[in-house]
Amino acid sequence: MKIVVAYKWAPNPQDLEVRPDGTVDAGRAKPAVSEYDPVAFELARRLADATGGEVVGLTVGPAAIDTPLARKAALSRGLDRLVVVADDALVGADSTRLAVVLAAAVRGIGDVDVVLTGDSSIDVAEGQVPLTLAGHLGWLGLARVAAVEAADGGLVVERDLPAGVSVLHVAGPVVLAATADAVVPRVAGMKDILAAAKKPVEALALAALDVPAPGTALTTLATARPSQGERRRVVLEGPTAVADLVAALDLAGAR
Amino acid sequence: MDFGLTDEQELLLSSLDELLERECPESYVADLDLHHQPPTSFRKAMHEAGFMSLGFPEEYGGMPTDAVTLVLLAERVCRQGLNNGFGLELLQAMDILEFGSTEQKDEILGLLSNGEVPFALGFTEPGAGSDNSAMATTAVHHDGMVTFKGTKTLITNALQSKYLLLMARNPEVEDKRHAISMYLVPMDAPGLTTNQLDKILWHISDSCEIFLDDVTLPESCLVGVKGNGFKQLMRNFEFERLVISATCLGLAQCAFDDAASYAAQRVQFGRPIGDFQLIQLKLTDMAIKLENIRNFVYRTAWLLDQDLPLRSQGALCKRYAAMAAFEVADEAMQIFGGVGVTVGTRVSRLWRDLRGHRFGGGTDEIMVHIAGRQIVKDHA
Amino acid sequence: MNSNQSWVVVADEPAVTGLVTTARELAPQVVAVVVGSREAADAAARAADRVVWLGEPGQVPVEAYAAAVADVVAAAAPAAVVGATSPAARALLGAVAARLGAPVLSNVQQVEAAADGAVVTHAVLGGLVEHRTGVAGVPVLAVDAGAVPADGPAVTVEEAPATPFAGVTVTQVRPRERTGGDLGSARTVVAIGRGLRAEADLAIVTALTEALGGELACSRPLAEGVDWVSKDRYIGISGQRVSPDLYLAIGISGQLQHMVGVRGAGTVVAINSDKDAPVFAQCDYGIVGDLYDVVPALTAALGGGA
Numbered sequence: 001m002k003i004v005v006a007y008k009w010a011p012n013p014q015d016l017e018v019r020p021d022g023t024v025d026a027g028r029a030k031p032a033v034s035e036y037d038p039v040a041f042e043l044a045r046r047l048a049d050a051t052g053g054e055v056v057g058l059t060v061g062p063a064a065i066d067t068p069l070a071r072k073a074a075l076s077r078g079l080d081r082l083v084v085v086a087d088d089a090l091v092g093a094d095s096t097r098l099a100v101v102l103a104a105a106v107r108g109i110g111d112v113d114v115v116l117t118g119d120s121s122i123d124v125a126e127g128q129v130p131l132t133l134a135g136h137l138g139w140l141g142l143a144r145v146a147a148v149e150a151a152d153g154g155l156v157v158e159r160d161l162p163a164g165v166s167v168l169h170v171a172g173p174v175v176l177a178a179t180a181d182a183v184v185p186r187v188a189g190m191k192d193i194l195a196a197a198k199k200p201v202e203a204l205a206l207a208a209l210d211v212p213a214p215g216t217a218l219t220t221l222a223t224a225r226p227s228q229g230e231r232r233r234v235v236l237e238g239p240t241a242v243a244d245l246v247a248a249l250d251l252a253g254a255r
Numbered sequence: 256m257d258f259g260l261t262d263e264q265e266l267l268l269s270s271l272d273e274l275l276e277r278e279c280p281e282s283y284v285a286d287l288d289l290h291h292q293p294p295t296s297f298r299k300a301m302h303e304a305g306f307m308s309l310g311f312p313e314e315y316g317g318m319p320t321d322a323v324t325l326v327l328l329a330e331r332v333c334r335q336g337l338n339n340g341f342g343l344e345l346l347q348a349m350d351i352l353e354f355g356s357t358e359q360k361d362e363i364l365g366l367l368s369n370g371e372v373p374f375a376l377g378f379t380e381p382g383a384g385s386d387n388s389a390m391a392t393t394a395v396h397h398d399g400m401v402t403f404k405g406t407k408t409l410i411t412n413a414l415q416s417k418y419l420l421l422m423a424r425n426p427e428v429e430d431k432r433h434a435i436s437m438y439l440v441p442m443d444a445p446g447l448t449t450n451q452l453d454k455i456l457w458h459i460s461d462s463c464e465i466f467l468d469d470v471t472l473p474e475s476c477l478v479g480v481k482g483n484g485f486k487q488l489m490r491n492f493e494f495e496r497l498v499i500s501a502t503c504l505g506l507a508q509c510a511f512d513d514a515a516s517y518a519a520q521r522v523q524f525g526r527p528i529g530d531f532q533l534i535q536l537k538l539t540d541m542a543i544k545l546e547n548i549r550n551f552v553y554r555t556a557w558l559l560d561q562d563l564p565l566r567s568q569g570a571l572c573k574r575y576a577a578m579a580a581f582e583v584a585d586e587a588m589q590i591f592g593g594v595g596v597t598v599g600t601r602v603s604r605l606w607r608d609l610r611g612h613r614f615g616g617g618t619d620e621i622m623v624h625i626a627g628r629q630i631v632k633d634h635a
Numbered sequence: 636m637n638s639n640q641s642w643v644v645v646a647d648e649p650a651v652t653g654l655v656t657t658a659r660e661l662a663p664q665v666v667a668v669v670v671g672s673r674e675a676a677d678a679a680a681r682a683a684d685r686v687v688w689l690g691e692p693g694q695v696p697v698e699a700y701a702a703a704v705a706d707v708v709a710a711a712a713p714a715a716v717v718g719a720t721s722p723a724a725r726a727l728l729g730a731v732a733a734r735l736g737a738p739v740l741s742n743v744q745q746v747e748a749a750a751d752g753a754v755v756t757h758a759v760l761g762g763l764v765e766h767r768t769g770v771a772g773v774p775v776l777a778v779d780a781g782a783v784p785a786d787g788p789a790v791t792v793e794e795a796p797a798t799p800f801a802g803v804t805v806t807q808v809r810p811r812e813r814t815g816g817d818l819g820s821a822r823t824v825v826a827i828g829r830g831l832r833a834e835a836d837l838a839i840v841t842a843l844t845e846a847l848g849g850e851l852a853c854s855r856p857l858a859e860g861v862d863w864v865s866k867d868r869y870i871g872i873s874g875q876r877v878s879p880d881l882y883l884a885i886g887i888s889g890q891l892q893h894m895v896g897v898r899g900a901g902t903v904v905a906i907n908s909d910k911d912a913p914v915f916a917q918c919d920y921g922i923v924g925d926l927y928d929v930v931p932a933l934t935a936a937l938g939g940g941a
Binding site: 094095128131134136141154156165171174177214215234241245249252 | 701729731752759774910
């Protein structure tokens with residue numbers, strides 16, 4: 001079974017500085033494998049180990065996502081090899097653009113049975129890319145996957161949905177986005193980190209991929225820092241704090 | 256001169272960050288401290304993630320690792336506010352790997368791989384601390400057996416350990432340098448009893464008196480060469496001092512971070528106390544001390560990695576790190592004021608635990624004794 | 636392009652008013668394409684001007700109709716496409732977006748029709764920033780479906796049975812027991828976070844919740860890290876978003892990913908032992924203190940609990 005883990009090399013938005021005009025300074029933010037993606041790595045590794053398969057990492061984005069550190073960070077998490085599409089034409093790429101490039105790379109890798117992803121990226125946090133990717137591939141795309149196993153020539157997929165747990169049998173190729181707590185991913189140890197440097201990496205040129213032109217263009221007309229809702233920020237301390245709070249809530253008619 | 260981290264070090268530290276966040280949050284550490292419990296579950300998780308075998312030779316399932324990386328890890332664990340969280344196991348293993356028999360190696364490495372503390376070091380006695388020549392515990396060899404008699408005290412982690420790495424003296428040997436041998440004694444050996452000592456710091460490690468009342472074992476409990484015990488023990492003292500220095504660095508950094516955030520937040524006279532220059536002076540001097548400790552620790556580790564002679568570098572580093580780190584924690588307490596001494600405030604725990612490092616692993620003063628002699632000798 | 640029409644894609648949502656309202660901003664006529672039960676199609680028929688029902692999914696997931704939905708929508712060449720934010724709706728929107736080569740914009744606050752498409756105000760980077768974005772082409776929007784079913788006159792549901800992906804079957808469904816009332820409509824929500832040290836200690840928080848007549852919620856780690864609170868009750872960017880009159884954040888540090896979920900709350904109260912917790916900059920009233928002391932005291936002061 002050939003499994004692709006599509007992941008993002010992304011900064012934590014906690015470290016992004018938003019200027020008063022709503023533009024973002026990423027100077028202090030150190031990118032990493034996006035917070036929920038290690039869950040996908042772990043699911044992929046377990047599925048591959050159970051089926052004698054291969055795990056191929058895949059990430060796309062601006063040129064800066066392809067550094068030796070970034071490669072090793074991904075490869076130390078249980079990948080057999082890595083495919084990277086890094087090009088500054090992808091700076092600020094929207095979800096559909098990223099999905100198109102991912103889809104082209106998945107086709108390039110060839111004979112892929114499953115694409116696994118995390119729940120959502122830590123920075124954009126919308127969970128859209130895997131499902132648009134499925135759309136491009138013309139595959140079934142399922143989010144909120146809590147477990148996946150090989151069975152009966154296909155996969156048994158367990159989904160954790162608001163209404164309850166749903167178990168499916170899937171025969172064809174599929175894109176699966178894991179829940180954030182599907183498994184506890186193992187932590188990369190020194191052996192994994194050292195081994196990562198020796199694993200194969202393939203850098204695909206964006207220009208060489210069959211990527212259709214976007215049908216819709218976006219222009220950012222204005223940016224703004226969202227208002228914090230003008231909260232009062234009254235901080236109470238000491239022995240009268242609780243009584244003060246109750247009085248304040250009563251005064252504000254908040255209870 | 257390269258002060259940057261390698262990719263591997265950076266990735267290892269971010270792995271450790273993940274593990275610490277998951278397995279060692281402040282609530283966990285505070286709870287261990289409150290209930291005087293060892294960090295067993297954290298140690299086990301560290302072992303499972305492969306951190307505990309770093310620095311061991313490959314033939315024992317380990318991963319040879321440079322000293323700089325090891326001190327970075329020790330510092331990071333302690334920066335979480337956990338005292339003695341990393342590195343001591345390695346020291347213990349090294350003693351046995353270097354001098355132990357095959358059976359002893361297998362036993363100790365097996366315990367380590369289970370996340371357990373294999374042994375406590377039985378060195379200090381009521382009458383013999385820094386002055387090891389005053390050691391009174393005896394080991395009498397007879398008919399393939401050896402019998403121990405004496406009292407050890409302030410033995411760290413004795414209750415958590417399966418063995419005691421016992422230092423004892425052969426009463427028949429006059430020359431004190433050749434009288435002491437090293438033994439691996441099961442804590443449940445008949446005649447061995449313990450008495451736990453109540454103390455005001457290092458709550459996650461127990462401290463005990465150990466009474467050896469004619470404890471008799473087969474001679475195979477000897478570690479290394481008879482009469483070489485002290486020399487064997489000394490072998491890893493330099494590295495131990497380095498690990499303790501890294502521990503002090505991490506704990507002090509934790510105290511500094513707490514104090515600096517508190518200063519930025521605590522409002523008095525209508526503004527954050529961090530706006531006042533007297534507080535800024537404290538924070539600045541604390542930052543300088545941290546920078547000095549950090550450079551001292553990293554460079555000492557680097558010297559070790561280059562196989563350069565350490566001379567008394569370890570003693571100099573340990574003395575400075577323990578004293579400066581405690582000064583940082585003490586100033587952090589001052590910034591916190593009365594809040595700092597209330598139970599549950601992390602800075603009070605850091606202050607307590609750092610105080611212990613000014614004598615644990617060798618007092619500030621004995622470090623002068625070690626380094627001072629060497630300095631004079633070098634210039635004679 | 637059919638600039639008179641915008642389409643909503645309905646993934647078995649019982650309520651679609653939010654989708655239709657947004658879609659109507661962008662074109663006078665709203666067509667709904669529904670994958671789901673007959674009831675869902677009927678509900679859509681009370682809000683939209685035209686309803687195309689692709690059929691009851693039965694033993695296949697809604698997502699298996701993604702390509703069929705994309706076919707129908709693309710053939711109509713609408714001015715805009717709107718769908719909900721549920722996983723199934725995002726799968727349908729993803730297929731449509733892929734077919735149209737259009738990005739899906741989420742967290743939409745405002746839309747206006749424009750000559751060549753639309754102007755969309757939306758939060759990006761998890762709510763860190765707001766953008767006003769010009770969309771030249773077909774806007775594809777993921778918005779809140781709304782909670783209230785429409786009650787207008789129904790149009791006829793056009794049945795257009797479609798073929799789902801082959802090879803996928805739902806073999807088992809285990810419904811979740813709902814662990815409380817509706818978070819979305821609660822007037823008071825009490826949320827607990829990592830400050831809680833043990834599951835058993837939840838009792839002090841539920842006592843306060845009862846004293847306030849509110850609903851219990853939590854931050855992400857408590858639902859997904861330790862599983863102390865049911866997963867449908869965590870507040871945040873990828874969980875629930877609530878707008879109660881009163882919101883209490885207890886033992887919650889106030890990370891952006893959580894606070895985005897309560898932006899619409901009336902009064903926000905924070906209880907945290909860490910003075911530096913970011914939550915204190917985002918609350919109306921904060922108490923610095925150990926939740927184990929403050930929460931029982933507050934419960935008592937409100938006349939509840941023991």
